[in-house]
Amino acid sequence: MDFAFGPPDDAFRRDAQSWLAEHMTDEFAGPAGLRGSGSEHERVHAHRAWERELGRDGWIGLGWDTGAYGNRRATLTQQVVWAEEYARVAAPGRLGHIGENLLAPTLIAYGSQAQQDRFLPAVARGEELWCQGYSEPNAGSDLAGVRTAAVRDGDVYRISGQKIWTSLAQDADWCFVLARTEEGSRRHLGLSFLLVPMDQPGRIDVRPIRQMTGTSEFNEVFLDGAEARAEHVVGGEGNGWRVAMGLLEFERGVSTLVQQIGFAEELTRVVRLAVDSGAVSDPVLRDRLVRQWAELRTMRWNALRTLGGSGDRGAPSAPTNPGAPSVAKLLWGGWHQRLGELAMAVRGAAAATGPYDWSRERPYELDAFQRLFLFTRADTIYGGSDEIQRNIIAERVLGLPREPR
Template sequence: MRLGFSPEEEAFRAQAAAWLAAELDGPFADVRHITSLTASPRRRRDWEKRLGEAGWSCVGWPRAYGGRDATLAEQVIFAEEYARAGAPPRLNHIGIELAGPTILAFGTEEQKARFLPAIARGEKIWCQGYSEPGAGSDLANIRTRAWRDGDDWVIEGQKIWTSLAQFSDWIFVIARTGEGSNGPKGLSFLLIPVDQRGVTVRPIHQITGEAEFNETFFDGARTDAANILGAPGDGWKVAMGLLGFERGVSTLAQQMNFRNELDAVIAAARANGEAKNPLIRQRLAKAEIGLKIMRYGALRMLTDAESGRLNPAALTYKIQWASWRRDLGELAMDVLGVAGETVAGHDYAFPMLPNLFLYSRADTIYGGTNEIQRNIIAERALGLPREPRGDLK
């Protein structure tokens, strides 16, 4: 495992850091240090386009589709510098990290040429249509249906927890196209325009006061027959391929954001004297150690990916970071004390650390609950007997 970077890679780091500093000190200073996923959507869309113009939006993609053909190490470096610079959350992170790589892996040449450059240029924002009210962790239980009608697919059903759907132009959807099918069979992976009659997006207001998540309803929505990844019935294979991209380079940028949050907790403890509390100091030290262990684990995971191997330890990453950040949120509130329970502004206008506490309550649920993650570790990494799944044999 390489824990350092070559002189050429450090030169790439300097180039990326200089560009980010120039933009975020200059024309995009107003979006610097935004942490909310729903704040300033118009300006953040402008930011997506600026990244695309400069070739920094999808650095690991082929140049033919708007990327830089960056190596894995360079992708890690840019992700770290992006977070270190205080750049805002990517409005199109679903398109860049999930939809785009999946189209690259499973799409036809025509689909790649049509969809990928628009994502890289920041022109089209994407969201994900996986979970349903009765199919969250059990994704194979989805009931949204789709069928062919001439040159179109027609879609009926409901999705939930569709992040940033209210700002999105396209949504990728797992739908049941095999009549009478159940479980992972008979599913298809469809690409659907959001701005049309038959698609309704309803925000879900969270405990933080934001509405990052949405319910998305399909009532006779349509998409062109060509907007399917893989063959009809191959949706499960494509969906599982997409989930593999969730554990990619973005994990290092995520950890840089964690670094920023931990530093803020430490600064608060020093400011109000809690840093002198031996129990608080011990918890801060534990958080610091946990973050360093995560970094080394992520570097090992990416090193293995670069060599074409999948280390079973990679399956522990989601439960590791989700539990760590949940504990960090609790530590933040213990450091703040009563000051963390009041706000000076309007309803739910929480500052960074109380917001961290509230938001991190969901970390161990979304993207696969801790319970589901333990099943995955047991079955796929340790080879233990599979949990009974009824008719999903």
């Protein structure tokens, strides 16, 4: 596809630059400084205020194929322009990513008009935050093994079960939950995609999971008779697998390009560190830095090729190659993990130590590079492990025999 920036994109860039310069005030300087991996949940009140600030001027939902909810519409190239300018000024990490880039395109593709009218305006205004209720203790990458059950009781479903690794659940207003609505069903059959309010004391218990980075953006979520209204089943009862798989296509669509802009920013910081410290004079490290840059460029062109059929507005659409999302996940997961390792290699022995203050609640604070390294250990697991992605490619693309179950 032709990905050149044209005059409309240049005008859009000037608009984005002007808005960001005006709104990146001292109020948001604190959360803007928390851009490291896994820091989105810190200083949550300031982050929520920033989401509302974005929403007031239509900067949430740029890639939606409708502008009916107060959002600006932007072409694919303009979405990339926005992401570039957002990264350039080091704006705050986004709390609303799941609602904007996962739930909203899914509702546009599979939801009813009533569901779209109820939920999309609140997402576009930055007023309601979402989390994703997919993984369970025994059903992570193998999503078809979910056991959380939802039983119809008049106008509501009562949901019982446990979800885990639920990002930002402690701050979310709503959760989209994949649950089994047909008793005795197995694998991908009998599942439904339900929209569940999180404010249900006694019925929903959120327990943050403290990680080795010291952060706790992931959570366990226990549902004990939690209610979801019957009209909040997306795509109809029993069609949850189709909706859930459609959502994963959006997760690895346009947002993949945006993600790579953040990766480029991280790589730039590592290269700058290597130059400033003199580590770049080591030919082995220099070769690794160049290889990291070249692989990032390769990922960019692969993402553009995959998105070539998404239309000139960058509207949600599924890739024509069923294995494309799995290839993308394999590429970026391994790349980002190697970047964390490279950051530690550039630091040398100093990477193992850091400043500490025993008067603080967390006396030993990781710096940005240490946090990057520790967080990226999970890159090849969350969002679908490498093993699962290779199985998908083998079975659905190459036609190899299915793995015995």
